Amino acid sequence: MASGKRKTIAVILAAGKGTRMKSDLPKVLHPLMGKPLVDYVIQSCSKAGASKMVLVIGHQADRVMDMLGPDYTYVEQKEQLGTGHAVMVCSETLKSFKGDLLVLAGDTPFLTARILSRLIRTHQKTGAAATMMTAIMDPPLSYGRIVRDDKNRIQRIVEARDASREEKKICEVNTSHYCFRAEKLFPCLDRLSTNNDQGEYYLTDVIQMLVEQGETVESLTSDDPGVLMGINSRVHLAEAHEMLGRQIKIRHMENGVTLPDPASVYIEPDVRIGADTVIGPGTVLLGTTRIGPDCIIGPHVKLLNADIGEGCKIEFSVIEHRKIARHSVIGPMAFMLGNNE
Numbered sequence: 001m002a003s004g005k006r007k008t009i010a011v012i013l014a015a016g017k018g019t020r021m022k023s024d025l026p027k028v029l030h031p032l033m034g035k036p037l038v039d040y041v042i043q044s045c046s047k048a049g050a051s052k053m054v055l056v057i058g059h060q061a062d063r064v065m066d067m068l069g070p071d072y073t074y075v076e077q078k079e080q081l082g083t084g085h086a087v088m089v090c091s092e093t094l095k096s097f098k099g100d101l102l103v104l105a106g107d108t109p110f111l112t113a114r115i116l117s118r119l120i121r122t123h124q125k126t127g128a129a130a131t132m133m134t135a136i137m138d139p140p141l142s143y144g145r146i147v148r149d150d151k152n153r154i155q156r157i158v159e160a161r162d163a164s165r166e167e168k169k170i171c172e173v174n175t176s177h178y179c180f181r182a183e184k185l186f187p188c189l190d191r192l193s194t195n196n197d198q199g200e201y202y203l204t205d206v207i208q209m210l211v212e213q214g215e216t217v218e219s220l221t222s223d224d225p226g227v228l229m230g231i232n233s234r235v236h237l238a239e240a241h242e243m244l245g246r247q248i249k250i251r252h253m254e255n256g257v258t259l260p261d262p263a264s265v266y267i268e269p270d271v272r273i274g275a276d277t278v279i280g281p282g283t284v285l286l287g288t289t290r291i292g293p294d295c296i297i298g299p300h301v302k303l304l305n306a307d308i309g310e311g312c313k314i315e316f317s318v319i320e321h322r323k324i325a326r327h328s329v330i331g332p333m334a335f336m337l338g339n340n341e
Contacts, residue, residue, distance in 0.1 A: 007099035008120055008179075010045035013086045014038050014106035015058030015077040020233040026060045028106040029067055030237060033244050034268040034286060036067060037231055040109035047113035048120060050102060054093060056086045082200025083176070084192045091186050100124065101185060103178045103203065107231045109240060111177065115220075115227055122220045123179040129215035130184065130207060132157075133177040135225040143173035143228070144204055146219070154217045156208035161197045172221070174204065175228050184215060244269070252279075265298075274310065292326070301331070 018027025028038035042053055057064045058077040065074055077089045087103060094101070100123060104111065115133070123131035132154070134146050142160045145167050149155050157174050158167050188209045192201045210217055222228075231237050248269060249262045256275030259265055264281040267273075271285045279285070280298020289303045292310035297303070302318045309326035316332035324330065 006124060007097075008048075008050050008102060009052045009054060009094065009097060009099065009182075010042075010050040010102040010104060011054045011056065011087060011090055011094075012038065012041055012045070012104050012106045013083060014055050014064065015080055015086060016107075017059040017080075018107075018232065021237075022234070024060075026057075026064055027231065029064060030231065032109055032231070032237065032240055033248070034270075037109055038068070038106040041104055041106055041111055042068075042072070044111050044113045044116055045102060045104070048102075048116035054090055055106070056089060082194075082198065083203035084189060084201030084205065087185070087203055088189045088192075088201065091189065094182060095186070097182050099182060101178075101180045101182050103180060105176050105230055108177075108227065108229065109231065109244070110224075110226045110229050112224075112227065115222055115224070116177075119177065119179050119220050122218060126216065126218045128218040129181050129210045131179045131218040131220060132207065133175040133222055133227070134172050134219050135175050135222045135228055136171055137173050137225055137228070138171045140168075140171050140173045144176075145170035146172040146174060148172075153211075154207065154219055155211055157204035159196070159198075159202065159204065173228075175222060176230075177227070178203070180206075184210060280315070 014028040016027050021027055021030060029036045045053060053072040054075060055072050056075050056077050058080055061076050073093060075090050075093055077086050102116065119131060119133055137143065144157045144159045145163055147155045147158055147167065160168065185206065188206045191209060192205055194200055196202060207217055229240065231240055245266065248267050249259055249265065252267065252273050253259055257273045258278040261281040265279055266284045268286050270287065271289045273291045274293030276293050277291055277295040277297065282300035283298035284302045286303065287305040289306045291297060291308040294311045295308060296313045298315060300316050301314050304320040306319045307323040309324055311327040312324055314330045317330050317334035319336045321338055322336050
């Protein structure tokens with residue numbers, strides 16, 4: 001949990017269509033290992049101590065609300081006029097809030113609670129008007145560059161498309177994750193302009209405004225540039241599946257699960273597996289599946305929201321929404337659906 005007396009609210013930008021996804025489905029709803037992309041950001045914010053989630057939605061707003069449910073505050077951005085505009089539309093909802101605002105992209109599933117907690121702690125400890133997360137990348141690709149003065153103080157962020165030749169050589173980049181004092185942020189939003197290459201309201205311009213007002217702007221440089229990874233295409237989504245899947249399988253193996261052929265196994269994030277269980281090739285473990293210790297699952301088994309007791313042996317079978325008693329032997333070619341009632 002984040003330290004400090006000031007409350008923290010997370011503003012998650014989730015309004016975009018995601019044109020490069022070539023899909024009618026809103027980008028933040030595309031599934032990654034069984035969950036919508038934005039759900040990873042929401043869960044990280046919750047674990048980091050955010051007391052409330054405000055989701056800025058736009059493209060197919062009703063569909064986003066229907067899928068994510070009623071537990072969050074939704075603000076609609078009817079026109080997508082940039083990141084600054086996305087936060088502007090929250091001003092009425094948050095006008096009386098006097099705490100800190102996390103402002104985050106909704107398509108960054110590798111943004112962890114650990115790094116968000118560090119961002120909040122750094123922000124509250126320093127009393128900064130804004131604290132932004134940065135990363136060192138070489139080459140820096142198309143990310144916004146962090147421009148500092150000769151005393152290493154942040155002066156502004158320049159978007160890659162607006163940067164000069166010298167500015168494009170800067171390797172410290174903006175990850176688009178911020179923590180602002182709400183009372184410092186909203187007056188700046190009223191002064192944003194669209195005088196840039198995109199003709200949009202850039203949230204990044206707020207940083208320069210705060211500096212010019214004599215406010216303190218701090219930074220936290222992530223030790224994991226992977227938090228930068230936003231999902232903008234099906235290729236990015238496939239890469240994210242691979243990265244997250246590898247992390248999940250490593251975690252299970254470190255906890256005593258045997259995967260003789262990890263590359264052939266698919267395991268979603270909420271699956272739980274007991275120690276000394278063997279997961280054979282071609283096995284797919286989905287949803288909230290629970291597997292006890294000392295089981296042999298596979299080869300070629302699909303489990304969805306299944307509860308498998310200790311010491312079971314299952315091969316070449318499909319089990320969905322079923323509870324299997326301890327020491328059961330199932331398969332080959334079993335097909336078990338529904339519940340036990």
